[in-house]
Amino acid sequence: MKEAKGIIFDIKRFAVHDGPGIRTTVFFKGCPLKCWWCANPEGQNPDPEEILSLFNQDSEGNCTKEIIGREVVAKEVMNEVSKDRVFYEESEGGITFSGGEPLLQPVFLSSLLSLCKEEGFHTALDTSGYAPKDIFEEIIDNVDLFLYDLKLLNEEEHIKYTGVSLDLILANLRYLCKKKKEIIIRIPIVPSITDSSENINQIGSFVSKLNCISRVDILPFNKMGEAKYRRLEKPYMLNNITPPSEGRMNEIKKQLEAFDLNVKIGG
Numbered sequence: 001m002k003e004a005k006g007i008i009f010d011i012k013r014f015a016v017h018d019g020p021g022i023r024t025t026v027f028f029k030g031c032p033l034k035c036w037w038c039a040n041p042e043g044q045n046p047d048p049e050e051i052l053s054l055f056n057q058d059s060e061g062n063c064t065k066e067i068i069g070r071e072v073v074a075k076e077v078m079n080e081v082s083k084d085r086v087f088y089e090e091s092e093g094g095i096t097f098s099g100g101e102p103l104l105q106p107v108f109l110s111s112l113l114s115l116c117k118e119e120g121f122h123t124a125l126d127t128s129g130y131a132p133k134d135i136f137e138e139i140i141d142n143v144d145l146f147l148y149d150l151k152l153l154n155e156e157e158h159i160k161y162t163g164v165s166l167d168l169i170l171a172n173l174r175y176l177c178k179k180k181k182e183i184i185i186r187i188p189i190v191p192s193i194t195d196s197s198e199n200i201n202q203i204g205s206f207v208s209k210l211n212c213i214s215r216v217d218i219l220p221f222n223k224m225g226e227a228k229y230r231r232l233e234k235p236y237m238l239n240n241i242t243p244p245s246e247g248r249m250n251e252i253k254k255q256l257e258a259f260d261l262n263v264k265i266g267g
């Protein structure tokens with residue numbers, strides 16, 4: 001049987017914000033969304049692509065280009081993630097699949113999830129939720145924890161700031177709830193885009209009615225992705241936006257807690 005192949009752009013060991021315990025996060029390339037605040041723009045294009053080098057310059061002092069993203073077979077990824085088995089066991093950690101959107105490479109993801117389960121690893125999937133339901137059906141049994149993004153509950157704004165409709169995302173979330181999966185909702189808090197009281201109230205109300213969410217993580221926008229846009233020679237849409245203050249994050253936390261939700265600032 002041919003081994004599943006996929007395209008990734010990074011494997012990060014000792015991750016502590018992508019699910020419980022110490023984890024290794026595998027970053028898949030390709031995402032159907034184009035969120036204005038995306039901190040991993042190198043994860044959007046499904047193919048390997050050129051990026052300006054951080055370290056290398058040509059004789060005229062211009063940055064040279066390198067390729068980000070590479071094709072790998074599942075076994076190669078498993079060899080890498082298996083190195084930290086002892087840390088996963090001691091910290092109740094495991095493996096997280098992130099991106100980009102891992103569900104855009106369903107065969108590769110499914111193969112990795114099965115291999116992780118054979119090894120006894122806890123698995124988490126960091127997803128936008130934007131994928132056909134049959135792909136969720138295919139992988140659901142081998143995912144222990146879903147890290148599920150909710151960004152905006154107004155359809156027009158969702159399309160404006162992410163490029164896609166909200167319906168499929170909400171339908172898939174309801175499906176995961178029906179299947180009694182463990183789900184943490186993640187809300188990026190981007191000033192003047194996602195942080196309005198109205199949006200937070202809409203999300204709080206929607207999520208609390210689902211009665212299946214273990215926690216809501218609110219993730220303050222940061223500018224760490226900005227340099228990557230320059231290196232990819234792509235426009236950065238949020239030049240004039242500054243990260244939310246600690247005070248504003250605490251207000252949003254309280255606003256969501258009023259819906260009887262367990263809320264955490266940060267991942």
Ligand code: SF4
Nearest residue numbers: 031033035038100128
């Ligand atoms: S869903 Fe995530 S990876 Fe995709 S564009 Fe949005 S922030 Fe970036």
